[in-house]
Amino acid sequence: MDRPEHEADPIGRIEIELLTLVRHLETFGRRSDLYARVDRAGYLALRTLDELGAMNIHALSETLHLDASTVTRQVGVMQVEGLVDRRLDRVDRRSSVVVLTPAGRRIMRSVERKRRRLFASLTKDWSSEDQENFGRLTATLNVSLIERDVAVRDTRHSGSSMRRAKE
Amino acid sequence: MDRPEHEADPIGRIEIELLTLVRHLETFGRRSDLYARVDRAGYLALRTLDELGAMNIHALSETLHLDASTVTRQVGVMQVEGLVDRRLDRVDRRSSVVVLTPAGRRIMRSVERKRRRLFASLTKDWSSEDQENFGRLTATLNVSLIERDVAVRDTRHSGSSMRRAKE
DNA sequence: CAGTAGACCTGTATCATACATGTATCTCCA
DNA sequence: TGGAGATACATGTATGATACAGGTCTACTG
Numbered sequence: 001m002d003r004p005e006h007e008a009d010p011i012g013r014i015e016i017e018l019l020t021l022v023r024h025l026e027t028f029g030r031r032s033d034l035y036a037r038v039d040r041a042g043y044l045a046l047r048t049l050d051e052l053g054a055m056n057i058h059a060l061s062e063t064l065h066l067d068a069s070t071v072t073r074q075v076g077v078m079q080v081e082g083l084v085d086r087r088l089d090r091v092d093r094r095s096s097v098v099v100l101t102p103a104g105r106r107i108m109r110s111v112e113r114k115r116r117r118l119f120a121s122l123t124k125d126w127s128s129e130d131q132e133n134f135g136r137l138t139a140t141l142n143v144s145l146i147e148r149d150v151a152v153r154d155t156r157h158s159g160s161s162m163r164r165a166k167e
Numbered sequence: 168m169d170r171p172e173h174e175a176d177p178i179g180r181i182e183i184e185l186l187t188l189v190r191h192l193e194t195f196g197r198r199s200d201l202y203a204r205v206d207r208a209g210y211l212a213l214r215t216l217d218e219l220g221a222m223n224i225h226a227l228s229e230t231l232h233l234d235a236s237t238v239t240r241q242v243g244v245m246q247v248e249g250l251v252d253r254r255l256d257r258v259d260r261r262s263s264v265v266v267l268t269p270a271g272r273r274i275m276r277s278v279e280r281k282r283r284r285l286f287a288s289l290t291k292d293w294s295s296e297d298q299e300n301f302g303r304l305t306a307t308l309n310v311s312l313i314e315r316d317v318a319v320r321d322t323r324h325s326g327s328s329m330r331r332a333k334e
Numbered sequence: 335c336a337g338t339a340g341a342c343c344t345g346t347a348t349c350a351t352a353c354a355t356g357t358a359t360c361t362c363c364a
Numbered sequence: 365t366g367g368a369g370a371t372a373c374a375t376g377t378a379t380g381a382t383a384c385a386g387g388t389c390t391a392c393t394g
Contacts, residue, residue, distance in 0.1 A: 010295065011287045013302035015279065018192065018286070019211055021305055024312040025189050027232050030351075030380095041381065044186055058341060065194050067383050072343060074381085094341045094390045115182045122311040126304070128177065134304045135180035137297055138188055144289040145191040197349095197382075208350065225372060234352055239374060241350085261359045261372045 034114050037107045042078055045071070046100060046108040049084065054099040056089065065146070083107055201281050204274045209245055212238070213267060213275040216251065221266040223256065232313070250274055 029040050038046065041064075048063050049055070055063070061071040075098055078084045083104030089095040100108075123131055196207050205213060208231075215230050216222070222230070228238040242265055245251045250271030256262045267275075290298055 010298035010302050011283055011290070013306065014286050014290065014298065015282045016214065017302055017305040017309055019207070019214075019282075020309050021312075022189055022192050022207075023211060024232065024309060025185065026351090028312060028315070039380070040186070040189075044190060047183065047186070056341075057343095065191065066381090068342070069344080069384080070382055072341095076343090092341080092391070094388095096342085112182065115186075116178055119181050119185070120178045122308055122315070123178070123181065126307070130300070130304055131177035131181065133297070133300050134308075135177050135184055137293070137301045137304075138184040139180065140293070141289055141301075142184060142187050142191060145188075145195060148195070148289070193382090206349075223372075224374095233350090235373070236353080236375080237351055239372095243374090259360070259372080261357095263373085 034118070035111060037081065038078065038083065038111060042074055043108065043111050045074055045078070046083065046104055049098060049100045050105060050108060054097045056095045056097055058095070060098060078104065201285070202278060204248065205245065205250065205278060209241055210275065210278050212241055212245070213250065213271055216265060216267045217272060217275060221264045223262045223264055227265060245271065
């Protein structure tokens, strides 16, 4: 499991361990009851709406780094489930604002609780320093990944309005 | 980006950051040319065959924590691409052994190089201590996830032969 | 006001995966 | 030793998450 060459090859270790981490998290999400009422993508959308406030499909798709058509469908499903609501934007009538409903927030919190329990249990033997470091480093990695993605996308289509309606 | 409450809530931070990490890595894999000749699942299969040696579909599916039918198809594709070969097992004629071909190893190394470059670049501003810690902690997390998955699976179907032909 | 850009939706395609089922083979015990 | 059950694999079918292309309606701008 702990191949000695990685002691001296941190990049190689990160490379292989992140590969298997994604694999395992995918499998786990599929097999567990974590995402009973929303899928993983939906959960992230709900969290985004909760943290950043209501916004339109376009802004949500930019934030999630997903195609707008994908988000349209995800939001459609969640609307049927009663987890989000859509309000016509009277200023720009092409657009509508996606709002988290109380039920949506409830479901989101419940998934969050399950996920927190999972990760608390997975890291229960870690020192709190390790826990903090891992969170911090993962966050840093995310920021770099986002920057890189933005750079890639900007070579293709430039300009992204990112209009957002907070309420 | 760096919400202050996470300073005192490492689990919460891990929870949200891993969610977005998976999201971003998926997006990145889709958009980049990292997986030109094999997909991510295929790359992991090639790495597994390289590290653990040739094995049959069943053992591979256990190792990857995937359904055997999924692996059958993945291997089928890679065989057509010439990345793996299958040898009839003369002892057990139901089974055949999946072997990495030279071309497969070459492709695997090329993907590995690209991924290494990516992660080296993403973590280039990290201290080497941070790099090492991140790799170590991710590896630990993987082990815990595997153990948990094994526990879940064993409640459903018990017994897994894990026969493997090393050569 | 004409033309272009933007927001959204829908159709279609792809990929990765799982489950159910079928077939050939193996194993083991009565 | 011969059949029952287990195993290995393949195939059919389904689902979920995503992207891209194209259409419609609306907004903006010269």
